[in-house]
Structure formats: C-alpha cells, structure tokens
Amino acid sequence: MVRVKVEKMGCGGCAKSVATAVQTVEPGANVEVDLATKLVTVSGATIQSDRIADAIIAAGYPAKLLPAAA
Structure with missing residues (x-):
C-alpha cells in the first residue's frame, strides 16, 4: 500500500484527476x-510508489509519499 499526501487537491474534480493519473500508471x-x-x-x-508520485x-x-503504515 502506498499513501500520498496531495495538499493542493481541493475538490471532486481534483480528486478525479489524481485518481485518473494514478490509474494511468497503475491500471489494476x-x-x-x-x-x-x-x-x-x-x-x-x-505498486510502484515513485511512479504514482x-x-x-x-x-x-x-505530492509527498508518506511512510508505509506499520
């Protein structure tokens, strides 16, 4: 699992754009x-965290990658 902090994401359109960008490099x-x-x-x-970021x-x-959750 990869967690990414995206500070400038402020609306539903932003969320969709971010999700689409991730799906482009990690389709499954x-x-x-x-x-x-x-x-x-x-x-x-x-999952390749660098490609996602x-x-x-x-x-x-x-985008800032966060440490893996323990």
Missing part, C-alpha cells in the same frame, strides 16, 4: 481519495 490498482485529509491511498499487487505531480498536484 485500487485508488482511494480522501479530500478531507488530502490523502490518496493506492493498493494492489505490484510522479504521475500525480505530472497531473499538476504536488
């Missing part, structure tokens, strides 16, 4: 977007 991933906490959680079999940044949203 489960993407959950929480606008209230500005947190994106991505899970699946083979890069895709979100390329979509125009500054």
Whole structure:
C-alpha cells in the first residue's frame, strides 16, 4: 500500500484527476481519495510508489509519499 499526501487537491474534480493519473500508471490498482485529509491511498499487487508520485505531480498536484503504515 502506498499513501500520498496531495495538499493542493481541493475538490471532486481534483480528486478525479489524481485518481485518473494514478490509474494511468497503475491500471489494476485500487485508488482511494480522501479530500478531507488530502490523502490518496493506492493498493494492489505490484505498486510502484515513485511512479504514482510522479504521475500525480505530472497531473499538476504536488505530492509527498508518506511512510508505509506499520
């Protein structure tokens, strides 16, 4: 599981854009977007965290990978 903080994500359209960007690089991933906490959680079999962060940044949203949850 990968968690990414996306501070500039403020509306439903932003959330959809971020989810679409993640799905572009990880098509089989489960993407959950929480606008209230500005947190994106991505899970699946083979998730590449760097590709996810890069895709979100390329979509125009500054993204910060968070440490894996214990």
